[in-house]
Amino acid sequence: xxxxxxxxxxxxxxxxxxWPTLSLLALMAALVIxxxxxxxxxxxxxxxAQGGIARFFTDDGWWPLEASFNMTPMLxxxxxxxxxxxxxxxxxxxxxxxxxxxxxxxxxxxxxxxxVELSAAIPTVVYGLWGVTSIVPILNMWSxxxxxxxxxxxxxxxxxxxxxxxxxxxxxxTVPQAYIQGSAALGVSSSQTLLRVVIPASSQxxxxxxxxxxxxxxxxxxxxxxxxxxxxxxxTSLFDPVRTLTxxxxxxxxxxxxxxxxxxxxxxxxxxxxxxxxxxLGEWASMxxxxxxx
Amino acid sequence: MKxxxxxxxxxxxxxxxxxxxxxxxAAFAMLLWPLFTVFSNxxxxxxxEFLLASPANAGRSGGIAPILASTLAIVxxxxxxxxxxxxxVAVMLTEGFDPEGxxxxxxxxxxxxxxxxxxVVFGLFGLSFFCRQxxxxxxxxxxxxxxxxxxxxxxxxxxxxxxxxxASAHRxxxxxxxxxxxxxxxxxxxxxxxxxxxxxxxxxxxxxxxxTAVLLFTSGYSDRMPESLLDSGRSISVHIYDLSTNVPxxxxxxxxxxxxxxxxxxxxxxxxxxxxxxxQRRMTGTTTRSH
Amino acid sequence: xxxxxxRAITPVPPANTAPRTPENITQRNTLTGDxxxxxxxxxxxxxxxxxxxxxxxxxxxxxxxxxxxSGCGKSSLLYCLNRLNDLVPCCSxxxxxxxxxxxxxxxxxxxxxxxxxxxxxxxxxxxFPFSIRKNLEFALKQHGIKARAEINNLIESALRExxxxxxVHDRLDSSAMALxxxxxxxxxxxRALVLDPDVLLMDEPCSSLDPMSTEKxxxxxxxxxxxxTIVLVTHSLSQARRVADQVAVFWxxxxxxxxxxxxxxxxxxxxxxxxxxxxxxxxx
Numbered sequence: 001x002x003x004x005x006x007x008x009x010x011x012x013x014x015x016x017x018x019w020p021t022l023s024l025l026a027l028m029a030a031l032v033i034x035x036x037x038x039x040x041x042x043x044x045x046x047x048x049a050q051g052g053i054a055r056f057f058t059d060d061g062w063w064p065l066e067a068s069f070n071m072t073p074m075l076x077x078x079x080x081x082x083x084x085x086x087x088x089x090x091x092x093x094x095x096x097x098x099x100x101x102x103x104x105x106x107x108x109x110x111x112x113x114x115x116v117e118l119s120a121a122i123p124t125v126v127y128g129l130w131g132v133t134s135i136v137p138i139l140n141m142w143s144x145x146x147x148x149x150x151x152x153x154x155x156x157x158x159x160x161x162x163x164x165x166x167x168x169x170x171x172x173x174t175v176p177q178a179y180i181q182g183s184a185a186l187g188v189s190s191s192q193t194l195l196r197v198v199i200p201a202s203s204q205x206x207x208x209x210x211x212x213x214x215x216x217x218x219x220x221x222x223x224x225x226x227x228x229x230x231x232x233x234x235x236t237s238l239f240d241p242v243r244t245l246t247x248x249x250x251x252x253x254x255x256x257x258x259x260x261x262x263x264x265x266x267x268x269x270x271x272x273x274x275x276x277x278x279x280x281l282g283e284w285a286s287m288x289x290x291x292x293x294x
Numbered sequence: 295m296k297x298x299x300x301x302x303x304x305x306x307x308x309x310x311x312x313x314x315x316x317x318x319x320a321a322f323a324m325l326l327w328p329l330f331t332v333f334s335n336x337x338x339x340x341x342x343e344f345l346l347a348s349p350a351n352a353g354r355s356g357g358i359a360p361i362l363a364s365t366l367a368i369v370x371x372x373x374x375x376x377x378x379x380x381x382x383v384a385v386m387l388t389e390g391f392d393p394e395g396x397x398x399x400x401x402x403x404x405x406x407x408x409x410x411x412x413x414v415v416f417g418l419f420g421l422s423f424f425c426r427q428x429x430x431x432x433x434x435x436x437x438x439x440x441x442x443x444x445x446x447x448x449x450x451x452x453x454x455x456x457x458x459x460x461a462s463a464h465r466x467x468x469x470x471x472x473x474x475x476x477x478x479x480x481x482x483x484x485x486x487x488x489x490x491x492x493x494x495x496x497x498x499x500x501x502x503x504x505x506t507a508v509l510l511f512t513s514g515y516s517d518r519m520p521e522s523l524l525d526s527g528r529s530i531s532v533h534i535y536d537l538s539t540n541v542p543x544x545x546x547x548x549x550x551x552x553x554x555x556x557x558x559x560x561x562x563x564x565x566x567x568x569x570x571x572x573x574q575r576r577m578t579g580t581t582t583r584s585h
Numbered sequence: 586x587x588x589x590x591x592r593a594i595t596p597v598p599p600a601n602t603a604p605r606t607p608e609n610i611t612q613r614n615t616l617t618g619d620x621x622x623x624x625x626x627x628x629x630x631x632x633x634x635x636x637x638x639x640x641x642x643x644x645x646x647x648x649x650x651x652x653x654x655s656g657c658g659k660s661s662l663l664y665c666l667n668r669l670n671d672l673v674p675c676c677s678x679x680x681x682x683x684x685x686x687x688x689x690x691x692x693x694x695x696x697x698x699x700x701x702x703x704x705x706x707x708x709x710x711x712x713f714p715f716s717i718r719k720n721l722e723f724a725l726k727q728h729g730i731k732a733r734a735e736i737n738n739l740i741e742s743a744l745r746e747x748x749x750x751x752x753v754h755d756r757l758d759s760s761a762m763a764l765x766x767x768x769x770x771x772x773x774x775x776r777a778l779v780l781d782p783d784v785l786l787m788d789e790p791c792s793s794l795d796p797m798s799t800e801k802x803x804x805x806x807x808x809x810x811x812x813x814t815i816v817l818v819t820h821s822l823s824q825a826r827r828v829a830d831q832v833a834v835f836w837x838x839x840x841x842x843x844x845x846x847x848x849x850x851x852x853x854x855x856x857x858x859x860x861x862x863x864x865x866x867x868x869x
Contacts (some may be wrong), residue, residue, distance in 0.1 A: 003752055018476050023390060025382035026401060029450065032443050033404040036411070036419045043422050090323075095317035103314070107673070112322070119325045121559060123504035125531045126552045129538045130328035133335075133545055136573055178711035185707075186724040186780065187700030191310035196723065201714055219412025221507040222531075226539055246414045250507055252420065268418040272411060279410035289837070292714075514594065 040272065044265035046258075056266065062232045064252070064260040072235045073265060077242035079151065082217045082223065084153035085160055090210055092157075093164030098194055100165075101172045113169070120162035128226035131155035136227055143239040147229035150238040155223050160213040167212060171205020171289050172198065184203060205289035211282035219275050221246040245271060325354060329556075336553025339546050345554065349517050352541050353533065358551055360519035364527030367520060368513055369502055371438025373495065376382055376446050383446075384453035388461055389479060391510035409447035416444050437513025437525040444508060445498040452497060456490025457483055489573030496566045500559055506531035530555045619645035619686040621666070621784065621814065626680035628661040628670065635661050636842035638680070641658050641833055641863040645686060645783075648806060648815045650825040650850070653835030653865065658842030659818045666816060667703040668696040687733050687783070701728060704777030709793050710769035712761035712776070717753055718759050720772060728780065743779040747771040763794055767798025774805065784814045792820065803828050822868060826854055836861045 029170070047069070096116065100109040135154055140146030158267040175198050183193040228242020230251060243251070249264050249271075256264055348358030383401060391398040420440030430436040432498030460483045468478035484491075506529075514526025515536070528536070534551050593733045621643040628636050636658025643649045651659040661670070665701045670686050683689065687702060712720050721740045730736060740757075744750040753764075761772055772792060777785060787806070791799040806815055806828045819825055825832055832854070833847040846859040 004374060019390065022382040022385055025379055026386040026390070027397075029379040029383045030401045030404045032446065033408045033411075035423065036408075036415070039419055039422050039427075040415070043418075063412050092317055092321035095314050096321050098314055099318045103311075112318075115322065115325065119329075121500060121504070121563065122328070123506065123531055123555060123559075125504075125506045125534050126332060126556065127328060129534055129545075129548055129552055132538050134331055136328070158328070161321060161325065176711070178709060179713055180705065181669065181672065181707065181774075182711045182713065183723075185667060185669060185700060185705035186727070186776065187697040188724060188727045189307035189697050191307045191314070192727055194314075195310065196727075197713055210459075215410065219414070220410070221414045224536060226535070246412065246507075248477075249414045249418065250510060253511055265418060265422075272415050275408055275412050276407055279406075283406075283458065293445045 002283060037272070040265050040269045044262050044269055046075070047262045047266055050259075062248075064256070067259060069259075069263045069266075071245065071270070073232050074200040074243055074245045074248050074267075076234055076271075077228075078218055078246065079158060080149060081152050081228075081242070081244055082214050084110060084149070084238075085217045086210055086214055087155040088153060088157035089164055089213060090159045093161045093209070093213075094168050094199075094206060096161070096165045097168035097172055098198075101169055102190075102194060102198075113146060116162045116165050124159060124220060125222045125226075127155055127159050128223040131223060131227040139239070145229060145241060147227055147241055148239045149228065149235045149242045152224050152228040152244075153229055153238070154240070156217050156220055158219065159223065160217050164209045164213045167209035167286070168206055170201075171202040171209065171286075174205065174289055174292050175201045201292070202289065204285050204292075208282045208285035211278055211285065215275050215278035215282060218288055219271065221293065222251050225250055316392045332552045334554060334580075335546065335549035336551075336556075341548030344547075344550055348519070349547075352544070353517060353537050353547055354541060354544050355547070356556065358530065358533065358547075360517055360530055360531055361533045361551070362554075364513070364520050365503070365529040365583050367434045367523065367527065368441060368509065368529055371435060371443060371523065372441035372502055373499070375439055375442035376449050376498070377495070379442075379484045380446055380449035380453055380498060383450040384457050385479065385547060387450075387454045387473065388457045389483075405447045405450055408443070409451075412503055413444065413507040416440055416508045418509060419443070420512040430524065432512065432526040433524045434513050434520055434527045437527075437529070438523075440508055440512045441502050441505060444505060445502050448501055449494055449498040449549075452494030453487075453491050456487040456494065460484075460487035461489065489569050493566050493569045493573070496562050496569065500566075502561050503555065503559060503562075504531065505529075506535055510535070530558075530577030588803075621645070621816075621843040622667075622681075622685060623662075624683070626665060626683045628658060628665060629677050630661075632673045634841050636835070639844045641844060641847060643814060644831060645814050646812060647830040648810045648812060648817060648828055649831045649833060650829035651775065651816065651818045651833050651835060652820075652822060652825050654841075655820070656836065657835035657844070659835050660788050661842075663788055663816060663818050666784070666786055667700050667705055669700075669705065671696055682744050684694065684784070694744070696829060702782050703786060704780060704782035706725050706770070706774055706777060706785065706787040706790045708789045712769050712772050714760070714762060716758045716763050717764075717772065718757040724776065724780055739779050739821065740805050743775040746778055747775045748777060764860055765798075767794050767801065769806070770794060770802065774802070778809075782813065784816070785809065786825065787815065787817045789818055789820060790823065799824075803856060817843065822854075822866065826850065834859070834862045834865065836865070840868055 056069055056071045059068040061068055061070050062073065096112065100112045100116075104112060131151060131154075136146035136153050137149050139148060140144065179197050179201060180193060183197045184190070188196075224247045226246045229245065230241065230243045230247060230250070231241040232243050233240065235242045245267050249267050252260070253264055344357045345362065346359050348360055349354035349358060371381065372375060383405070387393070387398055387401060391401070417440070420443075424430050424436040424439050427430060428436075430439075464482050464486055465478060468482040469475075474482065509529050509532050513529065513532075515528050515532070516526040517528055517533070520527040530551055532557070534548050537548035623639060623641040623643070626632060626636070626639045635656075637718065639662060643651075651662065653659055664670045665678055668681060670678060684702075713723065715723070718740065721743060723737050725736050725739060730739070741750060741754075744753065749768065752768065761769065764772060770793075774790075791802050795803070803824065806817065809815060810830070817825075817829065829850045831848065832850045834857075835842050836845045836847050837843075838845070846853060846857065846862045853862065854866065857866055
């Protein structure tokens with residue numbers, strides 16, 4: 001037997017096992033998502049069977065031990081927190097992106113970009129730790145208790161600034177240089193060029209950055225658990241303590257039983273749907289922006 | 295008239311540029327503040343004893359050795375579980391399934407959805423499936439397996455990317471030598487893509503280490519040295535959470551642990567850069583300076 | 586005025602041209618004596634000099650074509666005239682440019698004022714991704730003209746001047762990106778004209794257009810030059826012959842672009858003095 005025929009025989013013996021095994025494992029990986037959704041549905045189903053979806057908005061309040069599962073205060077808290085964080089983070093993130101892409105000299109811009117990527121890698125629990133020991137006491141001096149919606153908004157905004165910055169940077173880079181040259185040749189000042197030509201031309205990408213930032217904010221658990229005060233109520237002022245849907249799941253899961261437990265799984269399902277919808281929207285907008293690149 | 299107008303417009307330009315710079319400065323000051331706090335507070339606590347001793351007094355004093363051990367165990371378990379699956383996904387996406395076919399598209403779609411799921415939901419899933427359904431209870435094994443599900447998409451994507459880059463260059467060459475598809479994979483593509491695969495593994499580790507909510511539900515709270523994978527054990531991030539929220543006066547050690555975590559992540563990230571440079575050298579035969 | 590160190594022949598054309606000039610420029614007003622004075626201009630990117638010590642005088646209200654092979658720095662020189670080189674971080678420029686009929690104290694360090702008087706047309710049409718109307722009124726609004734009626738008038742006259750009014754007057758709010766290449770380039774010309782600049786710089790404006798659109802733009806250039814000064818970079822020698830009053834020939838000498846000959850279009854094409862010009866014109 002020559003080397004060629006030797007290896008052929010060997011590979012024939014091994015080959016019949018290799019590809020099928022790999023295919024099986026790959027398909028198992030694909031099944032994980034189905035498994036997750038299946039389990040959420042299974043565990044949450046007792047509540048669905050009982051009363052349908054409306055009760056999650058019309059029950060008396062969140063009194064799980066008395067079978068009252070009104071999620072509205074927590075859903076509202078999640079939404080307010082996300083919108084507030086976006087409101088604070090977007091101008092800051094877009095400003096950083098503009099400065100690093102167009103204004104700063106090359107070395108400084110690279111340094112700033114590295115700093116932003118560094119911040120993106122910091123675990124959220126560290127942000128939460130800083131929030132508890134630095135932000136909450138400051139807010140406490142202003143209006144006790146410090147742990148509140150505002151604290152959550154500030155810390156979560158800080159957390160999503162890197163996300164928004166990095167995504168906006170790639171959107172800004174898809175704007176053709178020809179637009180900038182054309183605008184400069186018309187005698188338009190650089191800040192007006194950025195504001196009125198570059199930003200509109202990259203608006204899809206900036207929208208995508210905001211949406212993906214929102215997805216990150218709304219799914220955040222640890223920070224809100226640590227700085228928001230964890231009281232179930234509809235916030236009437238920024239200084240009210242609140243509990244978001246995610247924090248609620250984390251707080252009550254260890255000891256929840258029966259219907260209470262099922263309600264938490266329903267909450268998990270809601271989060272899954274919300275975040276998936278946001279991520280899909282963000283990716284779609286980002287794709288439309290990338291199509292514009294020269 | 296043109297002259298007068300231009301003077302007004304100069305002020306407008308100055309104002310907007312000033313605003314941009316002011317916002318950037320404010321943003322960086324905010325971003326650096328937590329890092330600064332962690333470093334200044336954590337350095338007071340961090341020492342070799344801290345890293346090697348066991349926690350005492352509910353963690354207010356003592357060290358974090360058992361917690362480091364648990365963290366290591368959880369992360370290694372998750373890698374062990376996720377690697378074969380991610381490797382299979384990567385191989386099937388690049389070499390196996392038809393890229394336009396239903397299997398590849400379904401695979402990519404489910405990976406995309408998986409990567410977007412918030413960590414609490416993974417926690418719920420882990421709790422109900424691994425801890426209760428499979429009877430693993432609060433354990434390192436359950437935590438590791440749940441974490442594996444979380445890092446699967448990142449790992450699979452980066453492996454697929456490295457294999458794809460290697461494949462385009464070398465697939466034809468290997469096949470022309472009469473090697474079977476499997477041989478080409480093992481003997482040509484994987485060695486070439488190895489640095490990229492390593493970088494992907496380290497990246498996934500970085501993501502896994504940062505996770506807290508998932509492990510809160512699945513691997514438990516125990517701060518004793520774990521004896522087996524079925525023991526409960528807390529990771530560093532859970533320890534930080536516990537010390538800062540549930541233990542009054544636990545903040546100093548929380549900062550120490552946070553600093554330890556950040557340093558660990560920094561070392562991992564630095565090794566990603568080193569591996570990537572290794573990769574460039576292998577691919578191109580030269581070391582290009584990374585910009 | 587010949588204080589140029591380079592041993593070229595007559596680098597600067599005389600201000601008053603003798604009557605033996607081609608018919609199509611006899612209507613030119615050559616008696617004003619106004620000009621753009623380019624003195625000893627050199628452009629480098631980083632350590633690499635692309636064009637060195639160019640001294641040139643461009644007659645006002647005429648067409649000056651810069652010709653020569655690729656890489657001689659013609660475009661770099663052109664970009665100096667409206668300081669668009671400021672956008673390139675590693676670019677450094679030496680020498681001076683003087684517009685004799687303008688008060689340059691107006692300009693100062695801020696180049697936005699300069700660019701209102703000196704417009705530019707690029708090689709590839711680059712309309713903004715806005716509607717046709719917004720493309721045209723963008724610069725007007727930026728420079729403080731806000732009255733709706735005035736804007737509409739300026740837009741209409743600019744579009745008429747480039748011959749686009751009939752084609753687009755009924756769809757001014759549709760996207761500029763939907764126009765054909767030739768229409769887009771004329772739109773960009775209208776966009777530059779709407780500011781009523783005294784000087785127009787054109788960097789190979791027809792190189793990405795079909796012959797019919799090219800012919801339209803060339804006619805426009807000849808018409809525009811009655812009231813404006815046009816400096817044109819072109820690779821097409823026949824185009825230079827067709828539209829230019831004066832021609833400046835560049836060549837790469839010792840790896841750096843230099844001006845080797847300059848004069849009336851007819852003189853340079855029929856009686857070139859420099860040997861390199863003779864070689865180059867063989868391609869015409």
